[in-house]
Amino acid sequence: GAGVSQSPRYKVAKRGQDVALRCDPISGHVSLFWYQQALGQGPEFLTYFQNEAQLDKSGLPSDRFFAERPEGSVSTLKIQRTQQEDSAVYLCASSLRGGRGNEKLFFGSGTQLSVL
Amino acid sequence: GQQLNQSPQSMFIQEGEDVSMNCTSSSIFNTWLWYKQDPGEGPVLLIALYKAGELTSNGRLTAQFGITRKDSFLNISASIPSDVGIYFCAYTTGNTPLVFGKGTRLSVIA
Numbered sequence: 001g002a003g004v005s006q007s008p009r010y011k012v013a014k015r016g017q018d019v020a021l022r023c024d025p026i027s028g029h030v031s032l033f034w035y036q037q038a039l040g041q042g043p044e045f046l047t048y049f050q051n052e053a054q055l056d057k058s059g060l061p062s063d064r065f066f067a068e069r070p071e072g073s074v075s076t077l078k079i080q081r082t083q084q085e086d087s088a089v090y091l092c093a094s095s096l097r098g099g100r101g102n103e104k105l106f107f108g109s110g111t112q113l114s115v116l
Numbered sequence: 117g118q119q120l121n122q123s124p125q126s127m128f129i130q131e132g133e134d135v136s137m138n139c140t141s142s143s144i145f146n147t148w149l150w151y152k153q154d155p156g157e158g159p160v161l162l163i164a165l166y167k168a169g170e171l172t173s174n175g176r177l178t179a180q181f182g183i184t185r186k187d188s189f190l191n192i193s194a195s196i197p198s199d200v201g202i203y204f205c206a207y208t209t210g211n212t213p214l215v216f217g218k219g220t221r222l223s224v225i226a
Contacts, residue, residue: 004158033213033214040218041218041219042204042206042216042217042218042219043159043204043214043216044216045213045214045215048213056213059213091158091159093158099211100208100211100212100213101147101208101209101210101211101212101213102208102214103147103149103161103164103206103208103214104161104164105159105161105214107157107158107159107160108158109156109157109158110157110158
């Protein structure tokens with residue numbers, strides 16, 4: 001596709017449920033980032049992939065959060081045993097070149113997660 | 117990461133007015149960025165600044181990298197309804213992921 005695609009757009013989960021959020025980056029983009037955006041806040045970094053390698057996961061808030069990009073394209077962010085504080089918009093971004101310090105990120109529309 | 121302070125937090129303006137917003141930090145950065153987020157969408161890069169004092173335009177938008185390298189401002193001239201959204205400043209040190217401010221929410225009254 002022409003842009004970064006995320007699915008689902010909306011996800012409602014009961015507390016304690018596991019969820020999986022998908023990101024299809026722009027074809028050929030080396031770098032992939034996940035960000036979390038709480039209501040009224042700016043996006044906050046979660047994790048970074050260069051191709052299939054997860055080079056930085058310093059932003060993941062707990063060990064309930066897990067991300068993968070096994071073939072260097074599609075990525076999945078998994079949250080186990082969801083809690084209410086996990087409610088946020090999860091944004092995926094990709095960039096053509098490698099490196100965490102990329103400034104030219106292309107963001108998807110996000111997945112809005114609501115944990116009840 | 118270092119906190120970015122954006123002001124104002126929100127603003128309501130009449131269509132046709134000029135808009136000015138800024139972003140400050142206690143630390144020096146090499147790259148300042150301005151992103152815009154439309155409702156229900158992800159942020160989109162508007163302008164990237166790489167040198168102290170640099171002034172860059174993108175259509176009706178103009179941004180400047182402060183001389184002290186601790187601040188940046190964004191101006192929008194002759195605002196139109198589609199300027200509505202949240203404007204984020206962000207920085208990277210070159211080896212760190214982008215850090216975003218909390219944003220300035222712009223509403224335009226026709």
